[in-house]
Amino acid sequence: MSVPDDVRFVARDGYLDTIKALVDEGFTTCIDLTAVDYLELAGRSLPEAAGEIVPERFEVVVNLLDMMHRRRVRVRVQVPEADPDLPTLFDMYPGTEAMEREVFDMFGIEFVDHPDLTRILMPEDWVGHPLRKDYEVGRIPVQFKGAHA
Amino acid sequence: MSTDYYLRSVAGTDEGEQQLRPRSELTARELMREVGSVLRMSEAEAARLGDLPDDPDEDQTMIINMGPQHPSTHGVLRLMLELQGETVLRCKPIIGYLHTGMEKTGETLTYTQGGTNVTRMDYLSPIANELAFAMATEKLLGIDGEIPERAVWIRMLMAEMSRMASHLLFMATNGMDLGAVSMMIYGWREREEVLRFFQEVTGLRMNHNYIRPGGVAADLPAGWRDGVLEILEMLPPRLDEYDTLMTGQPIWRERLQGVGVITPQEALALGATGPILRSTGVEWDLRRDQPYLHYDQLEFDVIVGSYGDAFDRYAIRLAEIRESMEIVRQILEHMPEGDYRIQDKKVTPPPRARIDESMEALIHHFKIFTEGFKVPEGEAYVGLEGPRGEIGCYIVSDGSANPYRMHMREPSFVNIQCLPHMMRGGLVADAVAVISSVDPVLGGVDR
Numbered sequence: 330m331s332v333p334d335d336v337r338f339v340a341r342d343g344y345l346d347t348i349k350a351l352v353d354e355g356f357t358t359c360i361d362l363t364a365v366d367y368l369e370l371a372g373r374s375l376p377e378a379a380g381e382i383v384p385e386r387f388e389v390v391v392n393l394l395d396m397m398h399r400r401r402v403r404v405r406v407q408v409p410e411a412d413p414d415l416p417t418l419f420d421m422y423p424g425t426e427a428m429e430r431e432v433f434d435m436f437g438i439e440f441v442d443h444p445d446l447t448r449i450l451m452p453e454d455w456v457g458h459p460l461r462k463d464y465e466v467g468r469i470p471v472q473f474k475g476a477h478a
Numbered sequence: 479m480s481t482d483y484y485l486r487s488v489a490g491t492d493e494g495e496q497q498l499r500p501r502s503e504l505t506a507r508e509l510m511r512e513v514g515s516v517l518r519m520s521e522a523e524a525a526r527l528g529d530l531p532d533d534p535d536e537d538q539t540m541i542i543n544m545g546p547q548h549p550s551t552h553g554v555l556r557l558m559l560e561l562q563g564e565t566v567l568r569c570k571p572i573i574g575y576l577h578t579g580m581e582k583t584g585e586t587l588t589y590t591q592g593g594t595n596v597t598r599m600d601y602l603s604p605i606a607n608e609l610a611f612a613m614a615t616e617k618l619l620g621i622d623g624e625i626p627e628r629a630v631w632i633r634m635l636m637a638e639m640s641r642m643a644s645h646l647l648f649m650a651t652n653g654m655d656l657g658a659v660s661m662m663i664y665g666w667r668e669r670e671e672v673l674r675f676f677q678e679v680t681g682l683r684m685n686h687n688y689i690r691p692g693g694v695a696a697d698l699p700a701g702w703r704d705g706v707l708e709i710l711e712m713l714p715p716r717l718d719e720y721d722t723l724m725t726g727q728p729i730w731r732e733r734l735q736g737v738g739v740i741t742p743q744e745a746l747a748l749g750a751t752g753p754i755l756r757s758t759g760v761e762w763d764l765r766r767d768q769p770y771l772h773y774d775q776l777e778f779d780v781i782v783g784s785y786g787d788a789f790d791r792y793a794i795r796l797a798e799i800r801e802s803m804e805i806v807r808q809i810l811e812h813m814p815e816g817d818y819r820i821q822d823k824k825v826t827p828p829p830r831a832r833i834d835e836s837m838e839a840l841i842h843h844f845k846i847f848t849e850g851f852k853v854p855e856g857e858a859y860v861g862l863e864g865p866r867g868e869i870g871c872y873i874v875s876d877g878s879a880n881p882y883r884m885h886m887r888e889p890s891f892v893n894i895q896c897l898p899h900m901m902r903g904g905l906v907a908d909a910v911a912v913i914s915s916v917d918p919v920l921g922g923v924d925r
Contacts (some may be wrong), residue, residue: 334859337724357589357746357747358746360749360751361870361872363872363887365857365874365883369882370876370882392859392861396760422749423745423747424892425749426895428749450831451574459582460883
């Protein structure tokens, strides 16, 4: 029913080049850019398509769209915990401006050369990055112990 | 971006002010980046943009805040505008006032509970949100091809009705923002009729949690066909009234035509989708171009504009209501009998009547609603055409009953980036028209 996903894995070094190549292939629009924190799944293995690429704590997921050929590609790039940064895609896709800011805000991944890397959803003096897995979910105590909150 | 500003801005975790920086601190290149025009402007053009030919003196410009509580910002959107007289030089949308961490909450809810969460994001098109979430879950479960026919057609019926409700509300707010206050009442009135139908079907006017992984929550109630037909009968004359009141009216045209123009290149580069992209003449509608559900079995037109201005965006939405009615008529003809949810014991609770007579059914029901069902490891992205553009849902599963990561690609969040482009060089009075024509839902923007 749905269009089969074309997923490509890329190491951080090859990230910008891969995206540039995809732009040249005709992927004119960046539909989505988000990230996942795999802290609780440390030691996970990537699918075979990933080849030699080593899984890291963070993964940035970029969804590109080629309207001419009606196809999509999903690029998954590994970002290490020690120095979580990536080059920005702003020069190719200005529309990633807000999305990269959101990833920075929520995961603390820095996008080098981004024109305005500030918090976008959280208050500007907020401490911490809420969508990281080591960031606690605030909750009101429930009456039934052990229940899903 | 100069290096020291960059370093200063990312040094700690509480970095960065969300401010428009004074013009004196900006070089031409930075200004160019700030207006997001790297792709479309030469350095020389950008340098010209940086100058203020009339008033090189910086004191002549003023930075004002519009919102977050301005009545026409559709919720709590704040715009920082740099004005020179009445002209908008720069604009920066500041968001986050409605941020409640729904993506984080989504990680603590099971797949059965997730629908209640996502439906509250873009609260004007709840069905589209639920649909994206349910379809992504089904993709992970590998049951996306096995959803019963009736469930698929019910989903399409609800999605199109939801699109009509959302666009009708746009008619109301767009009219209100531009001073056609009676339009506000009309738009809400018509939308209410659609919501009344939703209430009959789902039990709720909004936030339905009706579309669930595996199908829909309940079959259509007796007499649903009459409810739909009543709406299809009621709407056309009312839409003609809108045409009289707004479309052909000189004041309305004056206010909207040529205001907030965006080019197809800009719209594509900014990732804009939905009526904004189509207003520039780009024919892109996921219902036709990457069909999901059974949209490939229907006949409908993709409405496009030609100027990319606020009037095109208004006219496209009005025409899309009519097109959705056409689609709903075809759905009425196609609607098959049968199950409204998949008969897969893993995801589907037993029928209510079985619970009274069978202990196993009771346990089964209890298990599904307390523990949820486990979803195989993997990740899936599903995008579909919501009223405002592509609503996407990206789910990463670690094999448990909760999503490991649940991300919604909200069209409003991306589309709002078009505001600075549409407003640049326009009048501050037109800013309201421009915001309105983008039709952002701040619940979706901030999540």
